[in-house]
Amino acid sequence: MTSSDLWDEETAARYDAVCAEDFTPAETDATLNVLAGLAGPGRALEFAIGTGRIGIPLALRGVPVAGIELSYPMARQLRRKDPDGLVPVTIGDMATTRVDGDFSLVYLIYNTIANLRTQTEQVACFRNAARHLAPGGRFLIELWIPPIRRMPPGQRAVPFDVTDRHLGMDTYDLVTQQGTSHHYTHEADGSIRYGTTNFRYIWPAECDLMAQLAGLEFESRVADWDGSDFTADSPSHISVWRRAT
Ligand SMILES: C[S@@+](CC[C@H](N)C(=O)[O-])C[C@H]1O[C@@H](n2cnc3c(N)ncnc32)[C@H](O)[C@@H]1O
Incomplete structure (x- = not known):
């Protein structure tokens, strides 16, 4: 498992x-x-x-x-x-x-x-x-x-890719070292696809x-x-x- x-x-x-x-x-x-x-x-x-x-x-x-x-x-x-x-x-x-x-x-x-x-x-x-x-x-x-130096106190998210096609940001839990990457991708048909992946930094x-x-x-x-x-x-x-x- x-x-x-x-x-x-x-x-x-x-x-x-x-x-x-x-x-x-x-x-x-x-x-x-x-x-x-x-x-x-x-x-x-x-x-x-x-x-x-x-x-x-x-x-x-x-x-x-x-x-x-x-x-x-x-x-x-x-x-x-x-x-x-x-x-x-x-x-x-x-x-x-x-x-x-x-x-x-x-x-x-x-x-x-x-x-x-x-x-x-x-x-x-x-x-x-x-x-x-x-x-x-x-x-x-x-x-x-992990780019957590970029987070002022109280902030939980860091953008890592901001383009017309893709917006990516990571959210962090600094206590457990757990994080989630959030991806918003602009598709050719005009729709926006959202996906996440989880990690431990x-x-x-x-x-x-x-x-x-x-x-x-x-x-x-x-x-x-x-x-x-x-x-x-x-x-x-x-x-x-x-x-x-
Ligand atoms: C970012 S991709 C990297 C793939 C490849 N190493 C490369 O550099 O293109 C992450 C890969 O890790 C695999 N993976 C995630 N957890 C794993 C695990 N516990 N054991 C084996 N593979 C795992 C995923 O299925 C995925 O194929």
Whole structure:
């Protein structure tokens, strides 16, 4: 049983088109370069692989990639793009599901650790990553920094995307570290679609402690896939922990 929202058919069908608007080919390329470099000659495992936005092109670069994914609709989109099964996917919860073999890299990108909405499950997810790593293997996560510094006392919502097509805002409960993303999307037929996703936000320091509980050693933290420095103003981080050799 997981606390994650289940990604449905409609969301899965739209997912790649939305990502194509959010990520330039150069950004995707930078992501693939980092992941391929960390995987080296070993195998990579993507937790919450989704439609294979990154997993499939990484496999096409020659890295053997496997995935764990909770949503059948998302996994079906992946299989539609990869009918020959280059990227095997196990349906299950990334906090608990075990796949065969060990890996030089386990990665969990696009803020997805936050989809697990309890601290217990997030710690279990770090432990599950560690369980899949060969000695010396690495666990990488990409995660945004919750922008709660932008909230004056009494305010609960922060807009994160305001365009003609999409209005997105997050609401936060600072006591429980729970949040909800609200999306209002202007459709081509003039209607407005509303959707929400729920998350539990965590800071880099809490991630480091979870890694420590999982027996992993901190290795690096940068702000983005281009390797830029992580600073107090960075909106996101890419962090890597390593299993001892
Ligand atoms: C933002 S998408 C990221 C997909 C892919 N990693 C990417 O970068 O495009 C989040 C994905 O996490 C999956 N997910 C959410 N909770 C999960 C869980 N507990 N175990 C496995 N997958 C989960 C969702 O079904 C969805 O496919």
